[in-house]
Amino acid sequence: MLTDSDNRRGRWGQDRRLEFIDTRLTWLGRINRKELTEFFKISVPQASLDLAEYQARAPSNVIYDRNEKAYVATSDFQPILIDGGSARYLAELYALSTGVIGPDVSFLGWTPTADVVRHPTRMVSPSVLRSVAHAIRERESLSIHYQSMTRPEPTARVISPRAFAYDGFRWHLRAYCHLRDDFRDFVFARILNLAKASEQKSVPHVDVEWERELSIVIGPNPLLDDNRKRVLALDYGMANDRLVLKTRQALAFYLLRRLGLDKSMDQPPEEQQIVLLNREDLVPFLPQLQKRSERMSQSL
Incomplete structure (x- = not known):
């Protein structure tokens, strides 16, 4: 039976x-x-x-x-x-091309010859990954030593991991840092060691920057001729020379940096083909935009 x-x-x-x-x-x-x-x-x-x-x-x-x-x-x-949709097909083709999955587990069958541009991979320790995933699931705090870019020596911290994030080049974890009393991003490779914290810490219920959604509005550089604007609109699937990208506030600056839009528009239009159309609307949520613009204007 x-x-x-x-x-x-x-x-x-x-x-x-x-x-x-x-x-x-x-x-x-x-x-x-x-x-x-x-x-x-x-x-x-x-x-x-x-x-x-x-x-x-x-x-x-x-x-x-x-x-x-x-x-x-x-x-x-x-x-x-x-x-x-094409996104699913191309994601699987990417995984096949990079060896992440093998043909024996892909349902696609025949695929065209393909390859991808290789770039350095940011290291993620499997043991650190397992420990962090467990801490997120169990809502636990971790004691870590973290090597930041701003300090010569590692700092001891207690963090409470809450999510993983990918910025287009590397994975990092989103966690509440009890040293800084704020939610921060931590690069996996810079966690030198970790252990379950001896004392479990309380954490704010809401990570506002993680939960808040922003709209990133991009369009063709207005200095381009009409033909090039049409080409860019086709490339990005724009409507009326505009494309709205939804993203978490905590990830928005990574998106802008990857698109080359984290700086003020000072490049020739042939190099900076797309522009950020709602920069001023984003400055209250992404003060880095204003700071970078100010630094660049001071250097001129």
Whole structure:
């Protein structure tokens, strides 16, 4: 007799195979039984059942082509189980290209030849990562020695980790620093050692800068000619020469820095092709913008 857990495993197994079918039809436009049997190590009858189940769920998505001996996506095909957007496909292609995942776990099947620009990887110790993840889950405080860029020697601190964040180049953790009495960002590689704090500290319930959402509004540099503005609008998917990017306040300056918008507009338009349209609105939340502008004007 099958138990509830057995039933769940069975449904989960077929659900994953149906996602596999949906993925192959989305990106390759076809699938056959052999692909299912080889990837999942299942029998031909089981593969036939899975394909029949998919057809029952989405009868207008697929037809069987006797010449190709394969199930082929129709002209009306729409994915029913996966995100068919380009971002998901390119993220998986990136993971495949960098070796983060192997072809044996990817549902994509055939992919075009691809490579990525390599850049130095900021180190994250697995033991530190595990300890921090555990502290976030259990709401614990940690004693650490941290090497900042502003001090020659490491400082002893007690922190209460709350979240992970990625700035486009490196992962860091968001934590309440009991030395500074504030929420701060800590780069993993600069944590020299850590242990569970002997005394668990109280933490403010809300990290305002983490919870507050800001709108970053960008557009083509107004000094560019109309043709180049149109090209940039296409590149970034702008509407009326504007694109609004939503981000947490705690991550906003990282976003601006990555876009090259953390400084005032003083570069030739061919180099600074996009500009920040709502700089003044952001200064109350990102005072770094004002400080950098002031420093640059003083240096002129």
